[in-house]
Amino acid sequence: MDNLFLRKVERQVRLPEAARAALGDLARQQIRHVAARQDLVGHDTGPHHAHLILDGWACRYRQFPDGRRAIVALLLPGDLCDPYRVHRIRADHAVGALTALTVARLAPEALDEAARAHPAIEACFRREMLAALALQREWTAGVGRRSAIERLAHLFCELHLRLAAVGLVADATFPMPVTQPDLADALGQTSVHINRTLRELRAAGLIELRGRRLTIRDLPGLKALALFDPAYLYWA
Amino acid sequence: MDNLFLRKVERQVRLPEAARAALGDLARQQIRHVAARQDLVGHDTGPHHAHLILDGWACRYRQFPDGRRAIVALLLPGDLCDPYRVHRIRADHAVGALTALTVARLAPEALDEAARAHPAIEACFRREMLAALALQREWTAGVGRRSAIERLAHLFCELHLRLAAVGLVADATFPMPVTQPDLADALGQTSVHINRTLRELRAAGLIELRGRRLTIRDLPGLKALALFDPAYLYWA
DNA sequence: GTTCCGCGCCAACCCATGTTAGCTTGGCGG
DNA sequence: CCGCCAAGCTAACATGGGTTGGCGCGGAAC
The missing domain is CATH 1.10.10.10 (Winged helix-like DNA-binding domain superfamily/Winged helix DNA-binding domain)
Structure with missing residues (x-):
C-alpha cells in the first residue's frame, strides 16, 4: 500500500529525501480499518487525530437536528484530513466513511514534530489547507449558482x-x-x-x-x- | 482606528506584549482605501498581498463566464484575508469591496517573518485559516440544505x-x-x-x-x- | 435643480426541483 | 436457499423559488 499523499505532493514539488522518509513513517504508524457508513470523527468528538486516507472514500458532513444531512466535502485516497490541530470542544461537523476505509491515524504531536523538523512538510500541510479552502469555496459557489x-x-x-x-x-x-x-x-x-x-x-x-x-x-x-x-x- | 483583529484575537488568548506590538506594526504599514464595488483582488490577479480589513465590508466572489455571480464569503472589519501566501498563477476567485473600505495591505514577507518570530502570531494565522474553513463548510451546508x-x-x-x-x-x-x-x-x-x-x-x-x-x-x-x-x- | 440609475418593493406567471409512492434488483446474513 | 433491505429507477403530482416587468424613491453627478 503505497502512500498516495506522497505521490500527489510530488507531482508539484520534489521533497528532500529526509522529508519523504518522515512522511512515510508517519503514515505507517497506526493503520485503521473502518466499515462503510461508520463515523471516523463524530459530531461531538472533541480534539481528535488527523487521518490520511489510504484507501476508500469518506466525507465530511453535517447532520441537522431535524434529520437533514449536508455532505460538505469528499475525501479521496491520498487526502490528508485535518493536519492542523483543532482545539475545540465540539466539532462543527463529522467525518464518515462512504465505503470501507483504510486510514492512517496520525497523532497531532507527531505531525507537529514532523512539520517543525522539515520545512517541506510544513509547506505540504499548509498547501493541503489552502487546497481544502479553495475546494470548499468552489462547492459553495456551485451549490449556490x-x-x-x-x-x-x-x-x-x-x-x-x-x-x-x-x-x-x-x-x-x-x-x-x-x-x-x-x-x-x-x-x-x-x-x-x-x-x-x-x-x-x-x-x-x-x-x-x-x-x-x-x-x-x-x-x-x-x-x-x-x-x-x-x-x-x-x-x- | 484601533486594530479590530487584535481585539477579536484577544477574546480567546492573551498575546505576549511583543507579539501584540508586532501585529500592530504590521497593520500600520500600508493603509489603502478602496471605493465600494471595486476589486481588491481580481480573478486574474496572481500571487498577491494579504489584507486586514480595518473598516467596511468586502466579499470573496466567483464570477462565471455567463455573468452569474456567487459570493462565497463575507469579510468584516477585523478579518484577516489570506495570511498565507498563495503561489498560484490565477486566483480561483476575486475579492471585492461591498462598501467603501479601509484595509491594511500586508506584504507576504512581513507576515512570514512575524509568524517566524512570534509563535503566538503563527497560531493566530493558523486559527484564522481554520476559522475560514469552518465558516466555508457551514455556508456550503446552508446553501445545500x-x-x-x-x-x-x-x-x-x-x-x-x-x-x-x-x-x-x-x-x-x-x-x-x-x-x-x-x-x-x-x-x-x-x-x-x-x-x-x-x-x-x-x-x-x-x-x-x-x-x-x-x-x-x-x-x-x-x-x-x-x-x-x-x-x-x-x-x- | 434636474437627470439618472441602482435599489427596494411588489404582483403574476412558470418551471426546476421536491415529494410521495411504488416497483425491481442485487448483495448479505442467517 | 430464503428473506431482507438498501439502492436504483420511474411516474404523478406539488411547490418553492425563479422570471419578467413595472413602480417609486433617494443619492450622486452635473
Whole structure:
C-alpha cells in the first residue's frame, strides 16, 4: 500500500529525501480499518487525530437536528484530513466513511514534530489547507449558482482530476462508489432528482455509470456544460 | 482606528506584549482605501498581498463566464484575508469591496517573518485559516440544505456573533450594508426572493431592517428558525 | 435643480426541483 | 436457499423559488 499523499505532493514539488522518509513513517504508524457508513470523527468528538486516507472514500458532513444531512466535502485516497490541530470542544461537523476505509491515524504531536523538523512538510500541510479552502469555496459557489445538471457534471470533472492526481483513473474511467442518496446530500438535491439528472447526462452521451465505476465519454462536453475551471484544484 | 483583529484575537488568548506590538506594526504599514464595488483582488490577479480589513465590508466572489455571480464569503472589519501566501498563477476567485473600505495591505514577507518570530502570531494565522474553513463548510451546508428563510435567518445570526466579537453590535443592532442583490448572490437566490423573505422575517417580528442597519427583535426565535449552532465560529 | 440609475418593493406567471409512492434488483446474513 | 433491505429507477403530482416587468424613491453627478 503505497502512500498516495506522497505521490500527489510530488507531482508539484520534489521533497528532500529526509522529508519523504518522515512522511512515510508517519503514515505507517497506526493503520485503521473502518466499515462503510461508520463515523471516523463524530459530531461531538472533541480534539481528535488527523487521518490520511489510504484507501476508500469518506466525507465530511453535517447532520441537522431535524434529520437533514449536508455532505460538505469528499475525501479521496491520498487526502490528508485535518493536519492542523483543532482545539475545540465540539466539532462543527463529522467525518464518515462512504465505503470501507483504510486510514492512517496520525497523532497531532507527531505531525507537529514532523512539520517543525522539515520545512517541506510544513509547506505540504499548509498547501493541503489552502487546497481544502479553495475546494470548499468552489462547492459553495456551485451549490449556490449552478443548476442541477451543471453541479453533477462539475463534480464528475472534479473527481476526474483529483483521482487522476493519485493515479486512480484509467481510460477516462474511475471508481464512483457514492450512492445516489449521498450524491444528493453532497449537491444539495434529492436522490430522485439526481437520478433524473444522471439519466440526462447519460442520454447526452457525456458519461456512463455502471457498477460503481464512472466512464467519461465526452470530457470537453462535460467541462463545457459544468463551466469547469480547474483553477481551484491545487494538487491536480 | 484601533486594530479590530487584535481585539477579536484577544477574546480567546492573551498575546505576549511583543507579539501584540508586532501585529500592530504590521497593520500600520500600508493603509489603502478602496471605493465600494471595486476589486481588491481580481480573478486574474496572481500571487498577491494579504489584507486586514480595518473598516467596511468586502466579499470573496466567483464570477462565471455567463455573468452569474456567487459570493462565497463575507469579510468584516477585523478579518484577516489570506495570511498565507498563495503561489498560484490565477486566483480561483476575486475579492471585492461591498462598501467603501479601509484595509491594511500586508506584504507576504512581513507576515512570514512575524509568524517566524512570534509563535503566538503563527497560531493566530493558523486559527484564522481554520476559522475560514469552518465558516466555508457551514455556508456550503446552508446553501445545500437550508430553505430560503432559514438561510437568511442563519446569516443574520452569524453576522450578529461575528460583529459582536469586534464590538460592532449595540442593542442587538448592527450595520448591514449588503444590498439585496448581493444577499441573493451570497445565499444562492434571486433578489426578488430575498425581498419576499425579508418581508416574512419582518412580519414574523424577528428582525427590523432600515437604512442599512439591522435590529434583531427576537434572537432566540431567529436562532431556532435558522437551526443555528455557533460551533463553527472560532472567534466568536 | 434636474437627470439618472441602482435599489427596494411588489404582483403574476412558470418551471426546476421536491415529494410521495411504488416497483425491481442485487448483495448479505442467517 | 430464503428473506431482507438498501439502492436504483420511474411516474404523478406539488411547490418553492425563479422570471419578467413595472413602480417609486433617494443619492450622486452635473
